[in-house]
Amino acid sequence: MAVEAERIRPARPAGQPGRPRPGLVTTGLVAPPLLWLGILFLVPVVLIFLYSVNVFSFFPGQQAFTLDAWKDFLDGGPFMDLFWKSIRMALIVSVCAVVMAYPIAYFLALVASKRRYVLLLLILTPFLVSYFLRLLAWKVILGDQGVINTFFYWTGLRADGDAVSWLLYSQFAVILTLVYVWIPFVALPIFVSLDSLDRRLLEAASDLGASRWQAFRRVTLPLSLPGVIAAFIFVFIPTIGEYFTPLLVGGVSGTMFGNAIADQFGQSLNWLNGSVLSFFLLVVVGLLLALFARFLTVRRLATG
Amino acid sequence: MSSDPESPIFERRLGRREFLGLGAVTVASGFLAACGASGGGGEAGGGDTAAQTAQHPPIGQEPGNLEVFEWAGYEYPAYGGKNGPLKPYVDQFGKPKFTFLTSDDQALGKVRAGYRPDTVHPCVDYTGNWVEMGVVQPWDPSLISNFKDLDPVLVKGGQIDGQQYFIPADWGFSSPLYRADKVEPEDGESWTLFYDERYKGKISWWDTPLENFVIWGYVNGVDDPWNMSDDELDEAKDFLISKKHLCRNFWSSQTDLDADVAAGNIWICYAWAGSYTAAKKAGLDVVYSEPKEGRLGWNCGFVLMNDTDNYHHAHEWIDAWSSVESAEWIINNYAYGHANTTVDLSNVPKDYVKVFHLDDPKAREEPNAHYSRPVTSADRARYAQRWDEVKAA
Numbered sequence: 001m002a003v004e005a006e007r008i009r010p011a012r013p014a015g016q017p018g019r020p021r022p023g024l025v026t027t028g029l030v031a032p033p034l035l036w037l038g039i040l041f042l043v044p045v046v047l048i049f050l051y052s053v054n055v056f057s058f059f060p061g062q063q064a065f066t067l068d069a070w071k072d073f074l075d076g077g078p079f080m081d082l083f084w085k086s087i088r089m090a091l092i093v094s095v096c097a098v099v100m101a102y103p104i105a106y107f108l109a110l111v112a113s114k115r116r117y118v119l120l121l122l123i124l125t126p127f128l129v130s131y132f133l134r135l136l137a138w139k140v141i142l143g144d145q146g147v148i149n150t151f152f153y154w155t156g157l158r159a160d161g162d163a164v165s166w167l168l169y170s171q172f173a174v175i176l177t178l179v180y181v182w183i184p185f186v187a188l189p190i191f192v193s194l195d196s197l198d199r200r201l202l203e204a205a206s207d208l209g210a211s212r213w214q215a216f217r218r219v220t221l222p223l224s225l226p227g228v229i230a231a232f233i234f235v236f237i238p239t240i241g242e243y244f245t246p247l248l249v250g251g252v253s254g255t256m257f258g259n260a261i262a263d264q265f266g267q268s269l270n271w272l273n274g275s276v277l278s279f280f281l282l283v284v285v286g287l288l289l290a291l292f293a294r295f296l297t298v299r300r301l302a303t304g
Numbered sequence: 305m306s307s308d309p310e311s312p313i314f315e316r317r318l319g320r321r322e323f324l325g326l327g328a329v330t331v332a333s334g335f336l337a338a339c340g341a342s343g344g345g346g347e348a349g350g351g352d353t354a355a356q357t358a359q360h361p362p363i364g365q366e367p368g369n370l371e372v373f374e375w376a377g378y379e380y381p382a383y384g385g386k387n388g389p390l391k392p393y394v395d396q397f398g399k400p401k402f403t404f405l406t407s408d409d410q411a412l413g414k415v416r417a418g419y420r421p422d423t424v425h426p427c428v429d430y431t432g433n434w435v436e437m438g439v440v441q442p443w444d445p446s447l448i449s450n451f452k453d454l455d456p457v458l459v460k461g462g463q464i465d466g467q468q469y470f471i472p473a474d475w476g477f478s479s480p481l482y483r484a485d486k487v488e489p490e491d492g493e494s495w496t497l498f499y500d501e502r503y504k505g506k507i508s509w510w511d512t513p514l515e516n517f518v519i520w521g522y523v524n525g526v527d528d529p530w531n532m533s534d535d536e537l538d539e540a541k542d543f544l545i546s547k548k549h550l551c552r553n554f555w556s557s558q559t560d561l562d563a564d565v566a567a568g569n570i571w572i573c574y575a576w577a578g579s580y581t582a583a584k585k586a587g588l589d590v591v592y593s594e595p596k597e598g599r600l601g602w603n604c605g606f607v608l609m610n611d612t613d614n615y616h617h618a619h620e621w622i623d624a625w626s627s628v629e630s631a632e633w634i635i636n637n638y639a640y641g642h643a644n645t646t647v648d649l650s651n652v653p654k655d656y657v658k659v660f661h662l663d664d665p666k667a668r669e670e671p672n673a674h675y676s677r678p679v680t681s682a683d684r685a686r687y688a689q690r691w692d693e694v695k696a697a
Contacts, residue, residue, distance in 0.1 A: 078696035
């Protein structure tokens with residue numbers, strides 16, 4: 001891009017600022033996705049906002065601008081609490097996923113040498129099975145007559161029938177299954193950043209007397225941070241609005257913000273309130289993304 | 305969620321939460337509807353049905369492309385089989401087109417957003433919402449030859465302002481189901497089993513805006529559990545929040561519930577007939593209880609859209625649905641009841657007859673059972689808002 005700009009610039013009349021005019025091909029290539037985004041993303045977002053202040057509705061009825069639903073929500077109450085709970089759960093999930101994926105990525109990038117792409121494919125094999133089925137499998141493992149509890153009965157750690165019931169239909173179950181699902185996703189960006197690491201830096205570190213741990217802490221880890229942060233965002237953002245996993249294994253205590261939104265649009269037919277919750281989530285996620293993006297760029301600049 | 309091909313009925317009451325997936329579709333259709341559709345509603349109510357029938361062209365002049373908005377498992381030929389009760393209609397008029405609803409609320413939302421079938425299969429407690437929305441018209445019972453055989457109590461439940469807006473079809477109970485080998489009700493059978501601290505983590509309430517409050521209402525003897533005051537609802541909400549830690553989950557898909565009961569995760573739950581038969585088939589020692597406060601009951605049937613071009617075809621379809629053959633089939637296959645009362649119960653499994661009192665219409669009447677009643681959307685919203693708070697708390 002930059003090179004192209006350099007090449008074009010001399011041809012422009014001197015003193016005229018601005019970027020080079022995009023060619024027909026560029027416009028042709030960019031327009032469909034932009035149109036797609038505009039119609040299927042931006043328009044709905046605007047509609048959701050209009051819905052949330054009651055100036056728009058798909059259904060016939062009285063429309064009048066009001067911030068009541070926003071006030072009710074922002075004043076605190078069960079939905080706000082649920083939002084914070086979702087943030088908390090998303091944090092736990094993303095930290096756990098990153099911490100557990102890092103050694104895998106490290107192994108693949110720096111230890112596994114030639115076999116690493118084969119191993120990488122192996123890590124991705126669970127995705128050949130539908131998520132729904134894998135969640136059902138977790139139910140079989142975690143249930144009161146499941147694999148783990150049966151093991152407890154068998155070893156006598158628990159009396160027969162006295163199940164460890166927080167294994168399934170709990171916050172724990174949601175966090176566990178989400179971490180499990182995210183690990184391969186998370187390993188990828190970390191792997192990429194470790195893979196592109198200049199090995200000579202590690203050699204230099206060891207030449208200069210750094211121990212392996214010091215080399216890791218002072219060289220490898222900082223250089224892989226962009227990947228780690230990208231991985232963290234990768235997990236954290238979608239997990240805040242998670243819906244399906246808590247629905248299946250969350251039970252009463254594992255409910256998350258996404259479930260509340262689904263209920264508002266579904267069985268409660270309260271699209272006004274649902275729009276408030278959705279738009280709020282969208283804004284929070286947008287802000288977080290902006291924040292992370294900034295952080296990432298600075299990091300990149302610092303390391304690159 | 306998962307569909308068990310052998311038991312299509314499990315799809316029937318599938319979770320209202322599956323709505324999210326459909327939400328996108330609904331939004332899209334709503335958008336189109338907002339652009340395309342105008343007018344519609346407003347015509348419901350009033351008028352004499354015979355005069356109304358006279359306004360419609362005879363059946364020969366109708367297009368005949370009947371479109372039925374149905375629960376999965378209730379479409380031809382899944383319902384009744386190829387040579388079952390719906391065959392005469394199909395032979396004479398051709399197979400209707402079926403589209404599927406996953407819950408009453410979803411159906412209402414879809415029609416609200418502009419979808420216009422000819423007839424829909426909601427439950428009776430939603431009839432008021434359909435009428436209120438102005439999209440349905442009364443049936444003309446004189447066009448339905450089997451109408452005389454339908455249970456008068458259920459028939460009456462489908463009337464609003466003296467007009468038959470709803471033709472009852474299938475019905476069933478809702479009651480606590482419990483594992484007899486694990487659970488010992490303390491003072492006789494009661495809905496209070498749902499609040500029994502001894503069974504913490506083994507209970508599952510149905511995830512629904514209305515029923516959990518209604519149950520609380522019957523347990524506490526409020527004037528009208530189906531139309532509680534805000535104060536009563538708030539009290540119920542606080543109580544439910546204080547008891548929800550006893551629940552392992554709130555179920556929304558019967559398939560999931562049945563799996564949890566079979567896996568021993570759930571010992572006590574709100575259940576329909578299907579869950580009882582499923583648990584029995586899984587070899588579990590279960591009781592479909594008769595709470596002293598009375599069982600709840602549900603009854604679904606058909607409403608007629610007011611801008612249908614297939615007025616007579618719709619009546620013919622409902623006539624086929626109301627036949628005694630239809631009734632026998634649903635009892636034997638889904639263990640649900642049917643509004644047609646002329647079924648020969650000697651052809652029905654004895655256990656079903658006993659557990660669901662198929663031979664005793666009194667069991668379906670107050671105060672033995674409390675059938676779902678029409679609730680206005682404003683009132684429904686009062687319940688729903690609090691249920692959302694219970695869930696979010």
